[in-house]
Amino acid sequence: MFILINLKAYPCDPLEIANAARDVANDSGVRIAVSPQAADIARVSDTGVETWAQHVSANNYGSYTGSTLAEAVANAGATGTLINHSERRLTLADIDTAVNAASRVDLDTCVCANNPAQIGAVTALSPDSVAVEPPALIGGDASVATADPDIVSNAVESTNSIDKTVDVYCGAGISAGDDVIAARDLGASGILLASGVAKADNPRKALEDLVVPI
Numbered sequence: 444m445f446i447l448i449n450l451k452a453y454p455c456d457p458l459e460i461a462n463a464a465r466d467v468a469n470d471s472g473v474r475i476a477v478s479p480q481a482a483d484i485a486r487v488s489d490t491g492v493e494t495w496a497q498h499v500s501a502n503n504y505g506s507y508t509g510s511t512l513a514e515a516v517a518n519a520g521a522t523g524t525l526i527n528h529s530e531r532r533l534t535l536a537d538i539d540t541a542v543n544a545a546s547r548v549d550l551d552t553c554v555c556a557n558n559p560a561q562i563g564a565v566t567a568l569s570p571d572s573v574a575v576e577p578p579a580l581i582g583g584d585a586s587v588a589t590a591d592p593d594i595v596s597n598a599v600e601s602t603n604s605i606d607k608t609v610d611v612y613c614g615a616g617i618s619a620g621d622d623v624i625a626a627r628d629l630g631a632s633g634i635l636l637a638s639g640v641a642k643a644d645n646p647r648k649a650l651e652d653l654v655v656p657i
């Protein structure tokens with residue numbers, strides 16, 4: 444299972460979490476990546492942890508003030524990027540362009556969507572992976588894999604019916620290793636997780652506990 448820790452804009456210490464994620468990944472053999480604010484990508488990447496951007500813009504070089512170029516995050520050390528997170532939504536046309544922008548510089552792409560129908564639509568854009576995250580469960584205590592298992596299995600089915608090479612992840616409310624196992628049993632090959640680590644009193648312990656059953 445792949446575990447992506449999305450730090451969002453939480454007031455956490457990105458380096459503390461990056462160092463902990465690198466150590467836990469090395470000790471457990473579980474693939475763990477950290478997705479910090481764009482301005483923190485270089486120093487997070489310097490820790491040696493797999494580093495992802497939270498977003499890339501749907502444009503190339505040019506007069507695009509305020510954009511986050513795929514080239515810029517790749518040069519800073521990111522090796523992957525989220526696209527269309529529920530808190531950073533794009534039009535379908537912009538998702539398509541952003542996936543192409545990320546692919547230009549070999550970033551792994553994970554396109555997020557709210558439900559299995561949207562998962563099908565974004566799978567057709569050929570990202571490396573898609574992630575279903577029901578907005579109502581994001582930031583809560585109930586894991587998507589137990590509170591709404593059908594949304595995960597239907598997302599897996601939706602993706603598999605279009606392109607079996609696209610990995611399916613899920614996220615929202617995941618905080619324990621058992622939640623990760625439940626997601627895997629529903630067909631997901633990775634999870635997206637934020638508050639369970641970024642808001643934990645002890646992020647290292649939260650990560651260590653998370654990987655125990657994996």
Ligand SMILES: O=C(CO)COP(=O)(O)O
Nearest residue numbers: 581582615616636637638
């Ligand atoms: O949005 C998420 C990850 O991208 C999920 O957030 P939580 O883990 O806080 O529910």
